[in-house]
Amino acid sequence: MAAARRMVVVGGDAAGMSAASQARRLRSPDELEIVAFERGDFTSYSACGIPYWVGGSVNARDDLVARTPEKHRERGIDLRMRTEVTQIDVDGSRVRTRDLTEDGGGEEWTGFDELVVATGAKPLRPPLPGIDAPGVHAVQTLEDGQALLDALGGVEDSRKESRQAVVVGAGYIGVEMAESLTVRGYEVTVLDQAEQPMTTLDPDMGALVHDAMCGMGMEVVTGAAVTAVETDGHGRARAVTAGGTSYPADVVVLGLGVAPETSLAREAGLPVGGSGGLLTDLAMRVRGHENIWAGGDCVEVLDLVSGLTRHVALGTHANKHGQVIGANIGGGYATFPGVVGTAVSKVCDLEIARTGLLEAQAREVGLQFVTVTADSTGRAGYLPGAETMRVKMLAERGTGRLLGTQIVGRTGAGKRVDIAAVALTTGLTVEQMIYLDLGYAPPFSPVWDPVLVAARKAAAAVQEERRR
Amino acid sequence: MAAARRMVVVGGDAAGMSAASQARRLRSPDELEIVAFERGDFTSYSACGIPYWVGGSVNARDDLVARTPEKHRERGIDLRMRTEVTQIDVDGSRVRTRDLTEDGGGEEWTGFDELVVATGAKPLRPPLPGIDAPGVHAVQTLEDGQALLDALGGVEDSRKESRQAVVVGAGYIGVEMAESLTVRGYEVTVLDQAEQPMTTLDPDMGALVHDAMCGMGMEVVTGAAVTAVETDGHGRARAVTAGGTSYPADVVVLGLGVAPETSLAREAGLPVGGSGGLLTDLAMRVRGHENIWAGGDCVEVLDLVSGLTRHVALGTHANKHGQVIGANIGGGYATFPGVVGTAVSKVCDLEIARTGLLEAQAREVGLQFVTVTADSTGRAGYLPGAETMRVKMLAERGTGRLLGTQIVGRTGAGKRVDIAAVALTTGLTVEQMIYLDLGYAPPFSPVWDPVLVAARKAAAAVQEERRR
Structure with missing residues (x-):
């Protein structure tokens, strides 16, 4: 053989x-x-x-x-x-x-x-003083997670009146960890050097996340570049310095991406x-x-x-x-066609999603486009729990091709991005999207789905642009 | 002028x-x-x-x-x-x-x-004895709804120990009304002449709805063709006869479609x-x-x-x-391109959705196809609330083009049908669907979204069929 x-x-x-x-x-x-x-x-x-x-x-x-x-x-x-x-x-x-x-x-x-x-x-770990001190945690591997949990247990056993956590970076991992630590009873401060949290969104959509996180009792400090992790006499992290301010921390979590x-x-x-x-x-x-x-x-x-x-x-x-x-x-045949940049996340009950290009990304590759934002609700407005959802849409100038969609809202907001993800994959224009036959019943959607409301507005913007 | x-x-x-x-x-x-x-x-x-x-x-x-x-x-x-x-x-x-x-x-x-x-x-109202009696309600207009609510108020005021409602027809309106009446404390019996409730689904998927409704305390009688509404001495509906059995009713709601x-x-x-x-x-x-x-x-x-x-x-x-x-x-220009047959509904916490063709509908227009069903969960299996969701998919023999999708599950099941609706509109094959870039994070989806799990299985079935 x-x-x-x-x-x-x-x-x-x-x-x-x-x-x-x-x-x-x-x-x-x-x-x-x-x-x-x-x-x-x-x-x-x-x-x-x-x-x-x-x-x-x-x-x-x-x-x-x-x-x-x-x-x-x-x-x-x-x-x-x-x-x-x-x-x-x-x-x-x-x-x-x-x-x-x-x-x-x-x-x-x-x-x-x-x-x-x-x-x-x-995980990204910028070369800052104290960044490798005990008490500074990444959360990429199960070993990392275990180490963080062990550390949290130690802090919690000390029965301090208030326990403080600093999360460095307000991207997906950062906001998810901010939620987890809040759930565990920590006072959470999130530091990010950008103008708004969630730089995977445009700043105007990131601002919605910012407001919501503050409403959840988290402190979110933007424009705050971390310069050092301060340590105590045992070399253990005790605070994070950013923009000249010191943020006390019983635990520091790095959410700077990977x-x-x-x-x-x-x-x-x-x-x-x-x-x-x-x-x-x-x-x-x-x-x-x-x-x-x-x-x-x-x-x-x-x-x-x-x-x-x-x-x-x-x-x-x-x-x-x-x-x-x-x-x-194995002797078969398969290919991976690529991505359209879909991501979804949540922080407490706020759902955050994006697919396609942000404004800056679209400009970077030479695309010209119109943008619209549309507020709507995730279910019929007359039902309890019909909360506002904002959908932002980018469509190419002239052709009207969908270039990107960002969604921030409550229940049912996040996975709606899949509609736009499939539309992007198949090259639909926002005008074509208006008539998509999406699931409608009052507990699931208004008669015009929030994504279609945005598509209508984007189509109008594209047409307006064409007339100029 | x-x-x-x-x-x-x-x-x-x-x-x-x-x-x-x-x-x-x-x-x-x-x-x-x-x-x-x-x-x-x-x-x-x-x-x-x-x-x-x-x-x-x-x-x-x-x-x-x-x-x-x-x-x-x-x-x-x-x-x-x-x-x-x-x-x-x-x-x-x-x-x-x-x-x-x-x-x-x-x-x-x-x-x-x-x-x-x-x-x-x-609303469909078959010419049966007693069908127009007081106490038999359709629910198509606000006037209908008001009449039903007035009638329910009357029944509820009578302080009977148990109040019984019979819903005729187990389609969208029927199951939604069954939920509403259950919520109001009625003992609900749903009668339908078909083999399973929700004939907008294939019978194997309708059976899941049947089981779930029984689990919610509703009685669902299938294969039960209604032959008469029985009336009392005042000419008021008091029971519904179906398949030789009499089902007592303080109120009768027609959900036979329109x-x-x-x-x-x-x-x-x-x-x-x-x-x-x-x-x-x-x-x-x-x-x-x-x-x-x-x-x-x-x-x-x-x-x-x-x-x-x-x-x-x-x-x-x-x-x-x-x-x-x-x-x-108004002097503009617009067209309605058509539908792909998307519908979504729910009965209590069970979400029910379909788009495209059922098996019988596909056969009727001469399509040959493979079918698969795949069980998965709506969020990562390790999170609480990760409940089973079943996705059924029809794909055309040979080409692998998606022909239809049916979904029955709990939270997050219903609107997932939109993924398939856009795929149908744009003519994707199930093989193309496997690599759709859908929103993934543990609270929103397993790493393989349930729709993609079904697409993988359907693609395998199409390939298997081609080899025969």
């Missing part, structure tokens, strides 16, 4: 293990040996769930693990936990690994026929884009490398609206990338 | 008054005189909101009125309430009206340059389709009549998936039709 081909996976989270699982579905161990290396203690877990674990709505760490190492092994994947890949030898088609369980642990080489780079992302973790790949000479993310073709093959694949938070993906590649760290994409890579290695 | 052209509107609800309002926006009273006739007491109201008014979540009848007669008049519409149009004289370009406020009230003729027929729909109200139009020789709904072109002009327009619940619309026209009575379409008609009469 011919020796099996060997697939080697670097990184045991969503993209890597989805690739391994999908390839295994298509190829037996006799046909394809699959070896996966993970430097941590967990596989296939939901990093996006960490805020809800910290906030207490997820009970146990293990609930965030979609598939354990044991389950992967049962399915015929040779999974090596706490094993770090320290080098990719492209020409030699092999990777060097180190066993983290023993001090100065053994290094060895493993050859591959197909390599999957799924090294994920790392960057692709590609040092290994760059050292091996694999191509990266402006964000540092690996560049792949549509089949998720690293550009120029026939048998090296990459997916998940370590790659750049094609943004179908701007035509550029960008870094988007989201579990939903990582899973799809893994699926595509596994299908291709 | 030249005499103004005159636009005459028959019917003062959504389609008619939207047309009037839109035309008025574009044309001043000097240019266009607008006369609207309404035989009832209300304009521009939400018939779809009646179940929620009856159930008590809408406080007052007037809350369901989006725009009162006075408001329309303020905007320069000559609105004649309680005035019935009794004849349309197509050749003479005039309508005959009768004033319902006086006995044997005056009849007169009004000429038109443009006529809008917006006569709505009427038919286009087009007797007037048919007498005038205007063309109607198989459902009795008026046939129009894409500009909502009645076929063959340059200056007669029709919209709302009295027309058939093009179903973009089957290629046939069908009757779909929904306020959301009526508003769009009115908008299109008003734009065209």
Whole structure:
């Protein structure tokens, strides 16, 4: 019998293990040996769930693990936990690994026929005084989440009258962590250097988030560039300095976003884009490398609206990338067509969503456009709980093609962005969108869905612009 | 100054008054005189909101009125309430009206340059013994709703230990009324002659609704054709007979659906389709009549998936039709492209949605297809409140084009149908749908949105079918 081909996976989270699982579905161990290396203690877990674990709505760490190492092994994947890949030898088609369980642990080489780079992302941690002090927490891995929970337990046991948390950065992770810490009874201050929280929205929409967060009792300080983390006599974080003001903190959480973790790949000479993310073709093959694949938070993906590649760290994409890579290695055929930049989040009962381009992003790629904002309600206005939802829409000048949609509102606001996401993917104009046959019944929507109200207004703006 | 052209509107609800309002926006009273006739007491109201008014979540009848007669008049519409149009004289370009406020009230003729027929729909009321007895209620107009509420008040005042309601028909209105009556403390029995409730779904999906309604304490009797309404000594309804069984009823509600109200139009020789709904072109002009327009619940619309026209009575379409008609009469240009058959409803916390074709509908128009059903959750499985959602998908054999989607689940299930509605409108295949960039965060969706889980399964079924 011919020796099996060997697939080697670097990184045991969503993209890597989805690739391994999908390839295994298509190829037996006799046909394809699959070896996966993970430097941590967990596989296939939901990093996006960490805020809800910290906030207490997820009970146990293990609930965030979609598939354990044991389950992967049962399915015929040779999974090596706490094993770090320290080098990719492209020409030699092999990777060097180190066993983290023993001090100065053994290094060895493993050859591959197909390599999957799924090294994920790392939280941004600017080089500021005190940033690495105990009490400053990132929330990217389950280990990070555990460390934060342990720290919170310590603070809570001290029975201080008021417990203060400072969250640095008001992006998705920042606002979600602000919610979790508020739920746990902390006085939360969120610091962000930008004009408004949520720079994934235009500032006028971010301002709505700002107001809502203040209404929830959080302090949100914008235009506040953090310059240092102050420490106490034991070297432990006790405050954050931003814009010359000191914000006391029993705990500091970093929510500054993430960057692709590609040092290994760059050292091996694999191509990266402006964000540092690996560049792949549509089949998720690293550009120029026939048998090296990459997916998940370590790659750049094609943004179908701007035509550029960008870094988007989201579990939903990582899973799809893994699926595509596994299908291709397994002898099938699949491609990942790209993204339109959809994201949704919430802070307490405020839902926040966007898809497509922001104003600044659209200008950056040379698009001319009109913008409108429309206020409406998520259900018929005469029903209880019909709260205001604001939809902002960008449409291309002349053609009227939808370029972007941002939504801020309460129940039912967030997932409405999917309507715009599909419209963007298929190139609809705002004029075409007006007549979309969306689900209507009073508990679900006014007769004109909020997205259609915005589309009508955008269509009118496009027509007005044409007449000029 | 030249005499103004005159636009005459028959019917003062959504389609008619939207047309009037839109035309008025574009044309001043000097240019266009607008006369609207309404035989009832209300304009521009939400018939779809009646179940929620009856159930008590809408406080007052007037809350369901989006725009009162006075408001329309303020905007320069000559609105004649309680005035019935009794004849349309197509050749003479005039309508005959009768004033319902006086006995044997005056009849007169009004000429038109443009006529809008917006006569709505009427509840189906099969010619059964007792069907017109007091105590048998339809819920199509605000007057119907008021009569039912008055009757319920009477029953509730009698302080019977248990109050029983029978709902005839388990479609949208039927299940919504079942909820409202349950909320009011009635023991509710729903009778339907079909195999399962919600014949707007395939029977296997209707069965989920059946089970859920039983779990809510409602009795749902299927395969039960109603043969009579039994009356008491005063001629008042006291029970409903179906399949040989008598179901006691303090109140009977008809939820058998509606038919286009087009007797007037048919007498005038205007063309109607198989459902009795008026046939129009894409500009909502009645076929063959340059200056007669029709919209709302009295027309058939093009179903973009089957290629046939069908009757779909929904306020959301009526508003769009009115908008299109008003734009065209006002000298602008607009068309209504058609529907894909989207509908959403709920019964207590169960959300029910569909778009596109059911299995039987697809077969009827000669389509061959695969079907799949996929169970998933509306949010990440590790969060509290992650309840099962079932998505059924039909995809065309060979091409893989999406043909229909049905969803039954709890919070967040219903409006997910919009994803499929836009995909249907734009002709996506289920293989293309797999990679849609939908909003993902744990409180909003698992990493694979339930619609994408179904799309993956459907794509696999299409591929399997191709290999045969």
